[in-house]
Amino acid sequence: xxxxxxxxxxxxxxxxxxxxxxxxxxxxxxxxxxxxxxxxxxxxxxxxxxxxxxxxxxxxxxxxxxxxxxxxxxxxxxxxxxxxxxxxxxxxxxxxxxxxxxxxxxxxxxxxxxxxxxxxxxxxxxxxxxxxxxxxxxxxxxxxxxxxxxxxxxxxxxxxxxxxxxxxxxxxxxxxxxxxxxxxxxxxxxxxxxxxxxxxxxxxxxxxxxxxxxxxxxxxxxxxxxxxxxxxxxxxxxxxxxxxxxxxxxxxxxxxxxxxxxxxxxxxxxxxxxxxxxxxxxxxxxxxxxxxxxxxxxxxxxxxxxxxxxxxxxxxxxxxxxxxxxxxxxxxxxxxxxxxxxxxxxxxxxxxxxxxxxxxxxxxxxxxxxxxxxxxxxxxxxxxxxxxxxxxxxxxxxxxxxxxxxxxxxxxxxxxxxxxxxxxxxxxxxxxxxxxxxxxxxxxxxxxxxxxxxxxxxxxxxxxxxxxxxxxxxxxxxxxxxxxxxxxxxxxxxxxxxxxxxxxxxxxxxxxxxxxxxxxxxxxxxxxxxxxxxxxxxxxxxxxxxxxxxxxxxxxxxxxxxxxxxxxxxxxxxxxxxxxxxxxxxxxxxxxxxxxxxxxxxxxxxxxxxxxxxxxxxxxxxxxxxxxxxxxxxxxxxxxxxxxxxxxxx
Amino acid sequence: xxxxxxxxxxxxxxxxxxxxxxxxxxxxxxxxxxxxxxxxxxxxxxxxxxxxxxxxxxxxxxxxxxxxxxxxxxxxxxxxxxxxxxxxxxxxxxxxxxxxxxxxxxxxxx
Numbered sequence: 117x118x119x120x121x122x123x124x125x126x127x128x129x130x131x132x133x134x135x136x137x138x139x140x141x142x143x144x145x146x147x148x149x150x151x152x153x154x155x156x157x158x159x160x161x162x163x164x165x166x167x168x169x170x171x172x173x174x175x176x177x178x179x180x181x182x183x184x185x186x187x188x189x190x191x192x193x194x195x196x197x198x199x200x201x202x203x204x205x206x207x208x209x210x211x212x213x214x215x216x217x218x219x220x221x222x223x224x225x226x227x228x229x230x231x232x233x234x235x236x237x238x239x240x241x242x243x244x245x246x247x248x249x250x251x252x253x254x255x256x257x258x259x260x261x262x263x264x265x266x267x268x269x270x271x272x273x274x275x276x277x278x279x280x281x282x283x284x285x286x287x288x289x290x291x292x293x294x295x296x297x298x299x300x301x302x303x304x305x306x307x308x309x310x311x312x313x314x315x316x317x318x319x320x321x322x323x324x325x326x327x328x329x330x331x332x333x334x335x336x337x338x339x340x341x342x343x344x345x346x347x348x349x350x351x352x353x354x355x356x357x358x359x360x361x362x363x364x365x366x367x368x369x370x371x372x373x374x375x376x377x378x379x380x381x382x383x384x385x386x387x388x389x390x391x392x393x394x395x396x397x398x399x400x401x402x403x404x405x406x407x408x409x410x411x412x413x414x415x416x417x418x419x420x421x422x423x424x425x426x427x428x429x430x431x432x433x434x435x436x437x438x439x440x441x442x443x444x445x446x447x448x449x450x451x452x453x454x455x456x457x458x459x460x461x462x463x464x465x466x467x468x469x470x471x472x473x474x475x476x477x478x479x480x481x482x483x484x485x486x487x488x489x490x491x492x493x494x495x496x497x498x499x500x501x502x503x504x505x506x507x508x509x510x511x512x513x514x515x516x517x518x519x520x521x522x523x524x525x526x527x528x529x530x531x532x533x534x535x536x537x538x539x540x541x542x543x544x545x546x547x548x549x550x551x552x553x554x555x556x557x558x559x560x561x562x563x564x565x566x567x568x569x570x571x572x573x574x575x576x577x578x579x580x581x582x583x584x585x586x587x588x589x590x591x592x593x594x595x596x597x598x599x600x601x602x603x604x605x606x607x608x609x610x611x612x613x614x615x616x617x618x619x620x621x622x623x624x625x626x627x628x629x630x631x632x633x634x635x636x637x638x639x640x641x642x643x644x645x646x647x648x649x650x651x652x653x654x655x656x657x658x659x660x661x662x663x664x665x666x667x668x669x670x671x672x673x674x675x676x677x678x679x680x681x682x683x684x685x686x687x688x689x690x691x692x693x694x695x696x697x698x699x700x701x702x703x704x705x706x707x708x709x710x711x712x713x714x715x716x717x718x719x720x721x722x723x724x725x726x727x728x729x730x731x732x733x734x735x736x737x738x739x740x741x742x743x744x745x746x747x748x749x750x751x752x753x754x755x756x757x758x759x760x761x762x763x764x765x766x
Numbered sequence: 767x768x769x770x771x772x773x774x775x776x777x778x779x780x781x782x783x784x785x786x787x788x789x790x791x792x793x794x795x796x797x798x799x800x801x802x803x804x805x806x807x808x809x810x811x812x813x814x815x816x817x818x819x820x821x822x823x824x825x826x827x828x829x830x831x832x833x834x835x836x837x838x839x840x841x842x843x844x845x846x847x848x849x850x851x852x853x854x855x856x857x858x859x860x861x862x863x864x865x866x867x868x869x870x871x872x873x874x875x876x
Contacts, residue, residue, distance in 0.1 A: 439822035484788035
């Protein structure tokens with residue numbers, strides 16, 4: 117591929133885009149119809165930024181020819197499954213076992229199915245399920261499954277395969293060599309589907325992503341981890357887990373010590389009638405204030421919590437000591453009574469060991485005060501809410517892969533995209549399943565954007581920030597798409613123009629931008645079929661919008677996302693997902709009506725011919741793009757369904 | 767924590783506590799013992815069957831109750847202690863001073 121030509125086209129497309137959008141903002145917004153004019157120019161600005169991100173990605177396309185070093189190191193191959201049929205998982209396991217480079221194969225069965233366990237035993241592959249630690253704890257889906265397995269295995273490298281990914285025997289020979297660079301933490305290979313025919317109406321193959329886009333990100337040392345068909349360095353993951361644990365604990369300690377002071381002040385006021393409690397609270401409060409001051413002064417969380425722990429223990433012990441002293445006093449008074457001399461009264465002995473026991477956390481009198489108890493919990497730095505204190509795979513998102521890769525990059529690790537198909541998977545074969553999968557990807561990506569924004573995340577390079585943000589940005593396209601669908605409809609029905617004129621100047625600025633950006637895609641794609649991808653980017657607008665609001669509701673208000681595992685095998689005829697596609701079908705009907713009305717208005721002489729022509733072309737483009745939806749809804753799987761049996765179809 | 771007090775026909779006051787006898791609730795125990803003794807019932811049984819936890823302050827309340835009862839010429843006896851309460855009493859040898867009877871009815875058999 118000619119990198120010089122690609123860069124030239126990228127520069128030209130961006131310049132033409134800047135020229136067009138600047139002119140749009142400064143000279144051609146029809147302010148009298150601002151309610152459509154402003155959304156349109158914002159949508160166009162959104163698209164320009166998308167174009168710029170794409171150009172930046174392509175700037176550094178890196179085509180690797182394979183590792184220089186020979187493969188080395190010990191490897192665990194993980195096959196993750198939840199509810200996929202046992203036969204399907206076994207086929208994958210057999211292929212994994214047949215990988216040439218020495219390795220151990222493990223089935224990670226999150227469904228804990230006896231049938232799967234027996235089959236794994238028969239096949240002679242390892243079988244891992246969640247340990248007892250996970251009972252009643254957040255399970256974190258696939259990330260949790262992998263984290264659990266990481267603590268039950270010991271290979272230096274991990275090849276991760278989804279339950280349907282049939283690996284080629286040379287997959288490790290082709291990828292392990294990259295790890296000769298000690299900073300490489302991840303080698304991702306393409307995901308390619310054997311059950312997709314040429315037409316690919318569901319747009320399952322992602323040739324632009326598993327190709328130029330990943331190669332471009334690779335150039336910025338930001339190749340993404342995509343969950344399967346990737347090799348990871350265990351050390352790097354463990355480091356992530358430990359760094360994450362420390363950060364989490366530090367944050368928790370800082371936050372809770374700050375709020376502890378307020379809570380204690382409140383407790384002190386309400387305990388005024390109880391002098392014993394009030395005295396203890398005020399002692400503990402003094403120590404907490406001191407701890408906060410030390411934290412502010414920059415002392416380490418470890419030292420501060422250790423000292424505070426000692427101080428709280430001492431308060432507890434002195435409370436016990438004063439209780440014991442009071443009891444001894446009472447007992448002496450009883451012994452002095454004239455009646456009923458009790459020989460056993462002298463038996464009351466509280467030695468140091470007994471005193472320590474009474475002062476321990478579970479028996480301490482401090483336990484009676486909630487606010488103090490909560491401080492004690494804070495100081496116990498074992499993440500009681502989680503199954504494992506150390507979680508190597510990121511758990512902040514339902515797309516653990518992207519979140520994990522970003523953490524790795526922020527930690528200074530390198531990633532590699534190796535462009536060679538080394539595993540063959542199964543794609544969804546009906547629209548409903550496909551939509552569920554896309555929704556999850558979009559939600560997960562947006563979760564990461566909202567929880568751990570790459571633009572401000574410490575440790576990432578500028579290029580990495582852009583590469584992650586570019587992907588997140590692309591998922592916001594649903595809103596722009598609505599505007600692109602609405603603008604021509606409004607013009608054709610009412611004659612209201614979002615631009616001041618469909619003038620020569622408009623075309624002189626718009627057409628170069630449009631043609632050059634299409635050319636950029638064409639050159640970047642190197643003859644790959646990218647039309648499906650372009651169609652779905654616009655046609656799935658209701659899905660992208662839904663992903664935005666569900667992810668925001670999840671991150672900001674703790675609402676459930678509704679996580680769905682993508683079924684890998686079709687059971688009977690899948691129904692048409694009307695509830696997901698009615699917006700597109702409605703849009704198509706409205707577009708057709710608008711085009712007809714527009715033409716009638718020209719015939720009647722109430723509309724401008726050129727404007728109607730431009731907008732009718734626009735409508736036709738929208739219709740051609742949306743046409744993929746009804747086609748996909750009627751799709752019934754590839755003709756050659758037996759493809760999986762003979763997956764070597766290269 | 768709550769304390770329910772009933773006076774038996776033989777004049778023994780049975781104080782049934784529940785929950786946790788700790789730093790916060792111990793004063794309630796002391797006050798209740800004092801009140802019952804002041805009303806003329808110096809022989810008391812503390813029913814611990816529903817008490818799940820006691821700390822050193824709670825122990826202090828028991829001993830203080832014993833003192834109150836003995837000073838008035840009576841006694842304070844414990845009944846039906848749970849595992850945690852029994853081990854705390856054993857740890858401090860208080861079980862030799864404050865005998866724990868299996869049930870409230872056994873406390874004043876003598």
